[in-house]
Amino acid sequence: MTAVVLAAVPTTTYYLVLAAILFAIGAVGVMVRRNPLVMFMCIELMLNAVNLSFVALATRFADIDGQTAVFFVMVVAAAEVVVGLGIIISILRRRPGVNADDLAELKG
Amino acid sequence: MEMIVFVLASAMVLVGAVGVIVRRNPVHAALSLVLTLFGVAVHFVALEAHFLAAVQIIVYAGAIVVLFLFVIMLLGVDKAEDLSIEPFPIQRPLAGIVGLGIAGLIIAAIVRGRDALREAGEPLASDGDQNVQALARNLFEDHVFAFEFTSVLLIVAVAGTVLLTRKVKKPTAGGKAAE
Numbered sequence: 001m002t003a004v005v006l007a008a009v010p011t012t013t014y015y016l017v018l019a020a021i022l023f024a025i026g027a028v029g030v031m032v033r034r035n036p037l038v039m040f041m042c043i044e045l046m047l048n049a050v051n052l053s054f055v056a057l058a059t060r061f062a063d064i065d066g067q068t069a070v071f072f073v074m075v076v077a078a079a080e081v082v083v084g085l086g087i088i089i090s091i092l093r094r095r096p097g098v099n100a101d102d103l104a105e106l107k108g
Numbered sequence: 109m110e111m112i113v114f115v116l117a118s119a120m121v122l123v124g125a126v127g128v129i130v131r132r133n134p135v136h137a138a139l140s141l142v143l144t145l146f147g148v149a150v151h152f153v154a155l156e157a158h159f160l161a162a163v164q165i166i167v168y169a170g171a172i173v174v175l176f177l178f179v180i181m182l183l184g185v186d187k188a189e190d191l192s193i194e195p196f197p198i199q200r201p202l203a204g205i206v207g208l209g210i211a212g213l214i215i216a217a218i219v220r221g222r223d224a225l226r227e228a229g230e231p232l233a234s235d236g237d238q239n240v241q242a243l244a245r246n247l248f249e250d251h252v253f254a255f256e257f258t259s260v261l262l263i264v265a266v267a268g269t270v271l272l273t274r275k276v277k278k279p280t281a282g283g284k285a286a287e
Binding site: 029 | 208246251
C-alpha cells in the first residue's frame, strides 16, 4: 500500500480538479462575505486557481506560453489589488465600518 | 514522493482557502491567504515552473498580502466581524449550492476532457534548469508588446491610486496631500 502511494504520480487532472475546487471556494467567499477586503482576498483565490491550471497544462503540453500567461495574470492582479484597495480606502475613510451591503446608493 | 508533495501542498491550499472565507478577523483571513499562496507556489515547483514559484512568493505573499495587511491596519478594521448576522437569510445556502454547482460543472468538464489530455501523448521530459531561459525567450520574443503594455498598466494603476486616495485639503496644503 505504501509503495503504491509512493509510486503514484499526480496527473494533470489532479491539478485541474484542485484548481476547480479552489475556484469554487473563492466564488463562495465572494458571495457570502460582506467585508470588501475579504471579498478581494477571495478574488485573489480565484486568480490563483486559474494560475494553477495554466501552469499544470503548460507543463503537460510542454508549452511555455501558459507560464507567460500566468506572468501577465500576476501583473494584472497586482494592478487590480492596488486600484481596488485604493477605492476601498477612499470609501472607508468617508464611512468607517461600512460593509458591502451598505453601499447601495446606486441601487435602482 | 510526488504524490506526498501533491497531497501536502493541496492540503495547504484548501485549508488556507477555507480559512479565508470562514475566519472572522480580516487579519486571520489574510494570513490564511498566505498559506494558500505558499501551497500554490509548492505546486508550481512540483510542476517545474521555478520562476513563477519565486514570483508567486515575492509578489503575492510578499507584496500583495502585505498591502492587504497594511490597508487593514490603516483602516483599523482588524476587529472580528460578526458572521452570525445574515441580512439575507437564504444567501449562504444559495451560495453553497452555487459553489458546488461551479465546482461540479468544472470537474465534469475536466473529466470529459481527459481524453484530450491522454491523446496528447506522454509529457515531454523537461529540463528544470531551462525554465527561466525558456520563459524569458517566450516573453521577450513572442510577447514583447504585451510586456511593454504591462508597464503602461502599472504606471496608470499607480497614478490612478495616488489620485484616488488623495485627501482633498485646502489648496495651500498642496504637495503634502498625496499619500
